[in-house]
Structures are given as C-alpha cells and as structure tokens.
Amino acid sequence: MRLQTRRLREEGGSMVIETVILAPAFMLFVALIFMAGRMTIAQQSVEAAANDAARSASIERTHGEAQAAATSSASTTLSNQDLDCVSTNVSVDTGAFSVEVGTAGQVEATVSCEVPLSDLALPGVPGSRTVTATVRSPIDTYRER
Template identity: 45%
Template sequence: MDPDQHRDQGSIAIEAAILVPAILLFLLLVIAAGRVETAKGVVDAAARDAARSASLARTQNAAAQAAGDSAAATLNQEGVACRGQQSIQVAFAPATQNQAGSVQVTVSCVVGLGDLTVPGLPGSTTMTSSFTSVIDLYRAS
C-alpha cells in the first residue's frame, strides 16, 4: 500500500463536515431574506389597499377609518403580525382646476424577525410603504 494513499483516507468526511454547515447557513439566509421581502410586499399591498379604500370615502374621517380597516385586513389576511399597533397616516392633496385630488396613505409595521425567519430570533424590523390614489370623483354617495 502506498503511504500517500493512506494519508488521504477520511478527507472527504472532514471536507463534508466543514462544507455542509456553511451551505445550510447560506440556504437559511436566503430563505430569511425571501421571507423579509415577502413581508415587505404585504406591507406594500396594505398601503395600496388602504389608499384605494380612502379614495372612495366621502369624508376625511371616513377615509382615515377606511384606510385603517383595509390595511389591518390585508396584513391579517396575509399573516403579517405587527408588534404593537401599525401606524397608518393619511394625507390629502386637494383638487385643483385641472386635476382631481389624491390621498396618500403610509403604512408602517414593526415586524419581529422571529415571526419572519427562525422562531425565537430576537430583534425586529420596521417596514414602511406609501401609496397614492386619485380620489374618485364619481364615487357613490
């Protein structure tokens, strides 16, 4: 038996023991990044839905209420749980002579990283999204 051949015995097991955890960690990071981006997309959808609901309301108070209800419904439906209360800001741009008014809704949600990635992971991230919708001039009264 060649002495060099004897030295190489078991080297594959050592290489696998080093590479497999690194590959698994990389895959977990990719999954975590994907879940964070998916949650960001849900916050974007909540802002879009809230702005559309606010644009259909007849008064500013009704618009703020409709925006809050719509954003909360979208976040709940998609399973994104905000820590504490989500923040919803509604701003109106008045109509001018040549164009209709608009409403801009900003939704902010503090999401725990443990909810998105690995359960028990500490920390949180704030996701914020804004959307503007033209106020529907021909909405039903």
C-alpha cells in the same frame, strides 16, 4: 495496492474536516435565503395593504372616515396575507379632501410593518426589520367633498 490503501487512509480525515467547515457555511446560506424570501413576501404584502388602504381612504368623505377605512383595510389585507407584524402603522394624507370640487386630488396611504426575524437566529441580523410602502389613489374630481 498498498500505496493506494495508504493514500486513502491519509485522506480519510480530510473529508470530516471539509464537512465541519462547509456545513455551517451551507446552513448560513440557507438561512439567508429564508430571510430574503420572508422580506420579499413581507414587501409584497405591505404594498398590497397600502394599495387597499389608499383606495379605501379615497372613497370616503371625511378625514376621520378616510383614516378609519384605511387602517381597517390595511389590517384586513395584512391578516389575509398571513403576515405577522410586531407592529403596524398606517398613515393617510387626506390634504386633497379640502380642495374644491372640480380639482383633481389624491389620497396617499403609507403602511409600515415591523417583520420579526429573530426566529431565524442568524448572526448579525436584527430581531426585526421594518417594511414600508406608500401608494396614492385618485379622488373623484367631481364628487362632493
């Protein structure tokens, strides 16, 4: 009986040391899971915004209208997805608008969003990360351009 009691006393402090060592590692692991989840959701939201921007731009008639429609559509989609971007950039390639009627063309929209990560407080993780998506949408071949 005395031998068992002595062993328990000798090993009693090792549990505290294990907890002190493993707790920060576990918290770091949980924080990395949060960061990966945030980046995955951000990527999906930016892809949806790029899809909406390309589609909105493809149904417009002029370069200016296409850029305005794409920017508005992307901003609305990102807002609806509850994605808080530090900065957002929407660029539209409307080179196909100058192609003559009867020729296939497409509009390309690229949406970039700078996602904040500073609130996670992970060592070695930048304060923000940029997520970008590019989507092409066809222009009606026989519509007036």
